[in-house]
Amino acid sequence: MSPTPKTHVLVTGGAGYIGSHAAVALHEAGYAPVLLDNLHNSEMQVVDGVRKLCDHEVPFHAIDVRDASALESLFRDCIEAGNPIQGILHFAAHKAVGESVAHPAMYASNNVGGLGTLLQVASAFDVRNVVFSSSCTVYGEPDVVPVDESTPFQEAESPYGWTKQACERVLKDHAATHVAHRVALLRYFNPIGAHPSALLGELPLGVPNNLIPFLTQAVAGIRGALTVFGGDYPTPDGTCIRDYLHVMDLAEAHVAALRWCFDQTAHTPVVRSFNLGTGQGASVLEVIQAFERATGETVPFTMGERRSGDVVSIWADASRAKEELGWTAERSLEEALADAWRWQQRLKTR
Ligand code: NAD
Ligand code: WQD
Numbered sequence: 001m002s003p004t005p006k007t008h009v010l011v012t013g014g015a016g017y018i019g020s021h022a023a024v025a026l027h028e029a030g031y032a033p034v035l036l037d038n039l040h041n042s043e044m045q046v047v048d049g050v051r052k053l054c055d056h057e058v059p060f061h062a063i064d065v066r067d068a069s070a071l072e073s074l075f076r077d078c079i080e081a082g083n084p085i086q087g088i089l090h091f092a093a094h095k096a097v098g099e100s101v102a103h104p105a106m107y108a109s110n111n112v113g114g115l116g117t118l119l120q121v122a123s124a125f126d127v128r129n130v131v132f133s134s135s136c137t138v139y140g141e142p143d144v145v146p147v148d149e150s151t152p153f154q155e156a157e158s159p160y161g162w163t164k165q166a167c168e169r170v171l172k173d174h175a176a177t178h179v180a181h182r183v184a185l186l187r188y189f190n191p192i193g194a195h196p197s198a199l200l201g202e203l204p205l206g207v208p209n210n211l212i213p214f215l216t217q218a219v220a221g222i223r224g225a226l227t228v229f230g231g232d233y234p235t236p237d238g239t240c241i242r243d244y245l246h247v248m249d250l251a252e253a254h255v256a257a258l259r260w261c262f263d264q265t266a267h268t269p270v271v272r273s274f275n276l277g278t279g280q281g282a283s284v285l286e287v288i289q290a291f292e293r294a295t296g297e298t299v300p301f302t303m304g305e306r307r308s309g310d311v312v313s314i315w316a317d318a319s320r321a322k323e324e325l326g327w328t329a330e331r332s333l334e335e336a337l338a339d340a341w342r343w344q345q346r347l348k349t350r
Contacts, residue, residue: 007031009026009258011033011089012114013091013093014050015044016042017202018188019037020042020047021200022091022254023035023050024251025251025254026089026255027053031258033058034059035058037092039062040094041203044060046200049200065092066109066110066117068120068121071118075125084125085125087130088118088122089133092114096160097158099160100161107159108163111160111164111166119171128180128182130261131183131261133186134167134168134185134273136190136277136316138165138168139151140161141154141314142314146315147317149274157311171183172271184261184274185273187274187275189275189277189315190244190277191247192336195343196248198345201339201344202343203347211287214226215299219299219300228288230306235312241281243278243282244278246329246336246339248339253321253327256321256325259325274318274321276321276329287337290337291341294335294337
């Protein structure tokens, strides 16, 4: 189904890191994004950035996805305005692994409970197309790399990881009992970078846990040296390997996944998982070197102890996304790191 100006798509977590970039990609592809966020981990300035990039008053609703009556009003208002919601990109969730260990019930309530409420309301309004933010964390420590979508899930390493496994299951069970539901489960590897305009990027609160925001803050002098967590892993240079993909590539994958949902013609439910990564692994030391090449800056770092719970090596076999969604990651690691650095520099001046 080709987008028309009337193809309205609800973007939950639309003021967040990935949701905001996806909203811009949706707009560029001719869809009309409708943003929803409770601003728990984001700011209205992000919505301003989306509006600026879209050159358009993109609607924003400050709603908690667990608030069924607010969701019902939103779906109803959209219908009454002649702009029914036809698909959902569901990003809204808590995402910090360490926080989930400290607050497992909060993670279950928000991530699994939020999805449950959203699905109940969406089904009542006959919204059948859902693209869900899953994660490579569902695979845990894989026996073989790269991992494809048939790789069995391991016992979840954290409550956060468990919520992603549980949400995938909820979506499968829900779709199975509803006619013509189409669900794309997108298992992201490590999203990094920012919009090249530096109008959008990641807004980590407090000390970042993830590599790239910590690295850029260390280079900017906001933090001390980056600690590389472990140099004695069984990898070529002793540091862990991940599959880092540019957030704009990831954003565009959501458009492809939504199109895939719209293109399904079967009356039977269709639920399909897709790995989203570059298919290339990079070690922590390789990321540091790539950042230095891309920006001309020097990364202050020291070698440290292993971080508990870290997987040694994981990268994606993303061939299913290529074959079935027509999507591949186009941007290089250097480009993503240069964009992350440009965003970090902009943050300083905000
Ligand atoms: P983010 O925190 O930047 O964005 C999530 C947004 O959802 C935030 O703006 C937050 O305020 C909002 N939100 C949270 N709970 C909500 C609720 N109950 N109601 C309404 N809004 C709510 O995170 P992100 O990095 O953009 O991640 C988006 C999704 O992708 C999440 O589901 C996350 O688990 C998943 N994911 C992220 C990564 C990553 O590395 N960033 C990797 C794999 C999967
Ligand atoms: C990457 C590499 C660290 C910080 C997490 C979640 C996962 C997914 C993506 C949501 C690792 C090393 C990091 C630092 C370091 N999120 N590192 N020093 O752990 O692969 O995945 O984000 O679904 O669920 O677990 O990402 O960016 O934290 O770490 O050496 O200060 O960088 O050990 O090898 P990770 P990350």
